[in-house]
Amino acid sequence: MANPDYTALLTELADEHRRRSPISAAIHEQACRYLIDGGSHAIRLIEPFPPRITEARGGWIVDEDGHRILDLWQGHMANVLGHNPEIVTAELSRAFAGGFGTQSGLVDRLQAELAELVCRLTSSERIRFTTSGSLSTMYAVLMARSFTGRSTVMKAGGGWHGAQPMLLKGVAYRDGGVGFGGVDSRGLPSALTESIAVTNYNDPQRLADDFDRVGDTLACLILEPMLGAGGTIAATTEYLRLARELCSKHGALLILDEMITGFRFHPGGLGALHGVTPDLAIYGKALGGGMPVAAVAGRAEVMAEAGRATGPRVAFSGGTYSAHPASMLAARVFLEHLDERSNEIYPRLGELGAAMRTACESSFGETGILARCTGALDELSCGSSMITLHFPRAESIRLDTPEAVFDPDRCDVALRQKVLGLALLVEDVHLVLAHGSAASTHTDEDVAFLAEACRRAAERVARYR
Numbered sequence: 001m002a003n004p005d006y007t008a009l010l011t012e013l014a015d016e017h018r019r020r021s022p023i024s025a026a027i028h029e030q031a032c033r034y035l036i037d038g039g040s041h042a043i044r045l046i047e048p049f050p051p052r053i054t055e056a057r058g059g060w061i062v063d064e065d066g067h068r069i070l071d072l073w074q075g076h077m078a079n080v081l082g083h084n085p086e087i088v089t090a091e092l093s094r095a096f097a098g099g100f101g102t103q104s105g106l107v108d109r110l111q112a113e114l115a116e117l118v119c120r121l122t123s124s125e126r127i128r129f130t131t132s133g134s135l136s137t138m139y140a141v142l143m144a145r146s147f148t149g150r151s152t153v154m155k156a157g158g159g160w161h162g163a164q165p166m167l168l169k170g171v172a173y174r175d176g177g178v179g180f181g182g183v184d185s186r187g188l189p190s191a192l193t194e195s196i197a198v199t200n201y202n203d204p205q206r207l208a209d210d211f212d213r214v215g216d217t218l219a220c221l222i223l224e225p226m227l228g229a230g231g232t233i234a235a236t237t238e239y240l241r242l243a244r245e246l247c248s249k250h251g252a253l254l255i256l257d258e259m260i261t262g263f264r265f266h267p268g269g270l271g272a273l274h275g276v277t278p279d280l281a282i283y284g285k286a287l288g289g290g291m292p293v294a295a296v297a298g299r300a301e302v303m304a305e306a307g308r309a310t311g312p313r314v315a316f317s318g319g320t321y322s323a324h325p326a327s328m329l330a331a332r333v334f335l336e337h338l339d340e341r342s343n344e345i346y347p348r349l350g351e352l353g354a355a356m357r358t359a360c361e362s363s364f365g366e367t368g369i370l371a372r373c374t375g376a377l378d379e380l381s382c383g384s385s386m387i388t389l390h391f392p393r394a395e396s397i398r399l400d401t402p403e404a405v406f407d408p409d410r411c412d413v414a415l416r417q418k419v420l421g422l423a424l425l426v427e428d429v430h431l432v433l434a435h436g437s438a439a440s441t442h443t444d445e446d447v448a449f450l451a452e453a454c455r456r457a458a459e460r461v462a463r464y465r
Helices: 006-022 021-033 086-097 109-122 133-148 204-217 237-250 300-306 325-340 342-365 400-407 412-425 444-462
Strands: 053-057 060-063 068-071 126-128 152-156 198-199 218-223 253-257 281-282 294-298 372-374 387-392 435-437
Touching: 006 021, 006 060, 006 412, 006 444, 068 444, 086 325, 109 126, 109 253, 109 281, 109 325, 126 133, 126 300, 133 218, 133 253, 133 281, 133 294, 133 300, 152 204, 152 325, 198 204, 204 218, 204 237, 204 372, 218 237, 237 253, 253 342, 294 300, 325 342, 342 372, 387 412, 412 444
Parallel strands: 152 198, 152 218, 218 253, 253 281
Antiparallel strands: 053 060, 060 068, 126 294, 281 294, 372 387, 387 435
16 A cells, blocks of 8 residues: 655645744754754754754753754653753762863773662673763674674664664665665675674564574674664563573574663663563663763673683773763763662653553544554553554554564555654654653643644644545
C-alpha cells in the first residue's frame, strides 16, 4: 500500500513554520554558510530549519522567536530529570566558583567515586569512561575481538550503535527486499562491513539459525535491550535470554548497548530486569545528568584487554575529554540522586510515559487516524517513560520488530518520519522522528497539552489522507 502524498501538507507546514519563526530561520540561513546543513548533528536539523534554543528548563524549551515548546526529545532522551536539573546545576556552579570543573588533563577522586558507584549499580567489575556512545561501542567491539581472537560481529537489524565504522550496517531500512541488509555509509572498506552479520530483532528462531551458521566465528553479539532509532521496541525476555545462552555456548561475548536504557527504568541497566548479565555494557546519556560522559563496563577479564598488564592489547586511550571533571561531578551527583529517590522517580516516569502514549493514540484516533505507540515494557513490572508514535495500516499489525514499523506496507512511515515532527512543532511540541521520552519534571498539564497538540496535528493531517 502506497503512502498518501504529503507534499502539499509539508509545504503548508514549512510555510507556517517560517512565518512563526523568522529569527530561527534567519539564524539557520547564516549557519548554513559555515556549518554543513547548518549544524553538527544531522538528526537535530529538522527541515526546513530547526528551532534555535535560548533556554531549556524542566520539560520545556524556549526558542529565539519566544515560543515555549513542550520538549519530549529531552537531550536525545538523556534528561531523566528534565533540562538543567537544579540537583546537578547547583553542584556544578559551586565547583566552578571554587576553581574546579574545566578540563585539567589530570585525575581526581571523582572519577574513582563515580566508577565505584556505576559498578555497584550495574553489577559490573570494571569500567572505563569515554565521551560518546560511538566511542564506547567501538572500544567494546575491539576488546571483544581481542579477547576472543575472532573478527565477526553480530548485531540486530534496526539497531543503532553510534557513528563508528565497525557497526554501520543494518541501521536503515530499505525497500525492494533489502530490509536491514545494507551498509549505512560510504567510505567503509568492504572487509570491515563483510565482518558484520545482521540478525533479526525479537526473532529467536532467526537468532538461533544465525548462531548455527556463524556462531563459532563470532567475537560478539551487540544488542539494545530496547531499540532506540529502530522504533523504541523492547526486546522480549525470551530473546535476550536466548542471546545470553547462545553467546555462552559459542564462546562469543554479549554486549548490551544500554546508552538509552541505562538508568532510564531503574538505577541500573535494563538487561538486569530481564535477568540477563552481559559480558560488556555501554552506558551514557542519562549517566551524565545532562553532561557528556559515556562508559564501557563489564567483566574484569575482558576489560583487562585495555589495561597495562596486557600491553595493552587494545588501545582504549579514551580521548582528551574522557572523564572530564565537570561530567564526573554531574554524573556522580545525578546517579546518587536517582539511587536515593528511585522509589519516587521511576514510578512517576512510568505513569507519565503511559499517559503520554495514551494521549497520542487517543488524539489521533478521535480524528480517524489509527495510531499506536511503542516504548512500553509489557513483560516487566516496571513502567516506561519511552514513546514512539506509529501509524499502522490495520489494528492487527504487531509493532514488535523494526521491520514492522519501517515497512511502508505495514505502517505509514512518511507520516511518522517526515510529517509528524513539523506538524507538532507548529503546535509547540518537540519530538524527533516521532520518538522521545517523558522527564520527571513533566506534569499532568503537559500531558493534556500534548493531547491537544496531537489532536490539532491529526485534524490537519486528516485533510490530506
